[in-house]
Amino acid sequence: MSDLLERLRGRGWRMTAQRRVVAEVLDGEHVHLTADEVHARAVARLPEISRATVYNTLGELVSLGEILEVATDKRAKRYDPNAHRPHHHLVCAHCGAIRDVHPTGDPMADLPTSERFGFTVSNVEVTYRGLCPDCATA
Amino acid sequence: MSDLLERLRGRGWRMTAQRRVVAEVLDGEHVHLTADEVHARAVARLPEISRATVYNTLGELVSLGEILEVATDKRAKRYDPNAHRPHHHLVCAHCGAIRDVHPTGDPMADLPTSERFGFTVSNVEVTYRGLCPDCATA
DNA sequence: ATCCTACAATGGACAATGTCTAAGTCAAGT
DNA sequence: ACTTGACTTAGACATTGTCCATTGTAGGAT
Numbered sequence: 150m151s152d153l154l155e156r157l158r159g160r161g162w163r164m165t166a167q168r169r170v171v172a173e174v175l176d177g178e179h180v181h182l183t184a185d186e187v188h189a190r191a192v193a194r195l196p197e198i199s200r201a202t203v204y205n206t207l208g209e210l211v212s213l214g215e216i217l218e219v220a221t222d223k224r225a226k227r228y229d230p231n232a233h234r235p236h237h238h239l240v241c242a243h244c245g246a247i248r249d250v251h252p253t254g255d256p257m258a259d260l261p262t263s264e265r266f267g268f269t270v271s272n273v274e275v276t277y278r279g280l281c282p283d284c285a286t287a
Numbered sequence: 288m289s290d291l292l293e294r295l296r297g298r299g300w301r302m303t304a305q306r307r308v309v310a311e312v313l314d315g316e317h318v319h320l321t322a323d324e325v326h327a328r329a330v331a332r333l334p335e336i337s338r339a340t341v342y343n344t345l346g347e348l349v350s351l352g353e354i355l356e357v358a359t360d361k362r363a364k365r366y367d368p369n370a371h372r373p374h375h376h377l378v379c380a381h382c383g384a385i386r387d388v389h390p391t392g393d394p395m396a397d398l399p400t401s402e403r404f405g406f407t408v409s410n411v412e413v414t415y416r417g418l419c420p421d422c423a424t425a
Numbered sequence: 426a427t428c429c430t431a432c433a434a435t436g437g438a439c440a441a442t443g444t445c446t447a448a449g450t451c452a453a454g455t
Numbered sequence: 456a457c458t459t460g461a462c463t464t465a466g467a468c469a470t471t472g473t474c475c476a477t478t479g480t481a482g483g484a485t
Binding site: 163165167168197198199200201202205223 | 431432433434435436437442443
Binding site: 218220221222223226239241242248250251252253254256257258259260261264265266267268269270271272273274275276277278279280281282285 | 356358359360361364377379380386388389390391392394395396397398399402403404405406407408409410411412413414415416417418419420423
């Protein structure tokens with residue numbers, strides 16, 4: 150993902166200090182951060198960056214397909230920098246930890262036309278839930 | 288689901304007018320309502336019911352396993368009265384409409400032990416996304 | 426190198442959803 | 456019918472996300 154900035158520039162993205170910092174934060178830690186967590190880390194590098202800019206930039210990166218939104222629970226959306234390899238998620242019901250997983254099989258093929266109700270289905274997300282090793286013993 | 292009230296009473300649930308109204312709203316329309324939509328419909332029958340009570344009651348029904356929470360997107364959680372037959376969801380990316388679907392296959396079997404990272408996996412949700420017929424033509 | 430201008434950032438108000446608390450109310454057992 | 460502990464209420468508060476008018480600036484044009 151180190152070429153993210155180059156890819157974005159090539160798409161005509163105007164490069165600003167703020168956008169660079171947001172991209173660096175996402176690049177730096179391959180975890181699933183919330184928007185406000187991204188903002189907190191961005192502020193550490195560029196103290197005057199505003200919350201609205203982080204939200205806008207994350208939204209743009211999602212539109213460009215460079216990152217993914219993950220809505221695993223009721224709480225804040227999380228952002229997944231790993232947008233270029235398809236995967237699903239394993240979520241701890243207790244602490245909220247998220248792992249990327251790669252199940253076998255193709256869930257898209259498992260939805261017959263008769264169950265699509267005329268929708269044009271473009272995407273499928275699989276979310277496994279359970280307890281992580283730490284929370285299972287606690 | 289008409290015996291929901293009986294089942295709840297049998298479990299020692301104290302029966303109040305407010306709880307009865309919430310249960311009736313869920314029973315009446317087999318759609319996926321948000322908490323505030325449930326509240327609006329409940330107010331129509333019992334004007335003095337408060338928002339907190341609806342939220343509390345929905346949370347209790349979820350704990351009791353009588354309804355399901357569905358967090359399909361960033362917006363409000365939705366409540367699914369169809370808790371007793373396993374199913375997954377088909378969501379319109381544009382208008383948020385939800386349909387229950389029954390795919391073939393067993394996603395749980397598609398997650399090998401090596402991909403479980405020591406989690407005790409108890410549950411899997413599959414969310415198909417696309418455009419409903421109305422939004423696809425618009 | 427400097428100037429222009431459209432695009433981006435700011436910050437603060439606002440909106441939507443959900444949670445909490447203190448005080449009043451009531452269902453159901455005795 | 457009384458009593459009691461669970462339930463409800465109203466509204467303040469918290470979190471997450473959006474919007475807008477103003478200010479700033481990247482990058483091409485001169």
